[in-house]
Amino acid sequence: ITVDPPRLLEYTWSPSWDDFAVTKVRCEITPTATGSRLTILHSGFEGKAKMATDHGDGWVRVLGWLSDYVYGKR
Incomplete structure (x- = not known):
């Protein structure tokens, strides 16, 4: 785990x-000029295309929830 508040969090992910x-x-x-930018890099999918796609779909869902929370839609 790497933590450098308030700008960086890096960790391993190993889902069951x-x-x-x-x-x-x-x-x-x-x-940024108008706020902040969140960049997420999820790596380690070499030779695992389906897993990468599934996780990408998961990130779309999770970041949608985060956006809803930030903008008061939840």
Whole structure:
């Protein structure tokens, strides 16, 4: 785990539903002229195209929930 508040969080991800395959998630927050930008890099899917696609779909869902929360839609 790497933590550098308030701009960086990096950790390994090993979900039970993917046979505990280990991947790495890196979340960076950078300032912009109008607020902040969240960049997420989820790596470690070499040779695992379906797993990468499934996780990508999951990130779309999770970031949608985050957006709803931030903008008061939840």
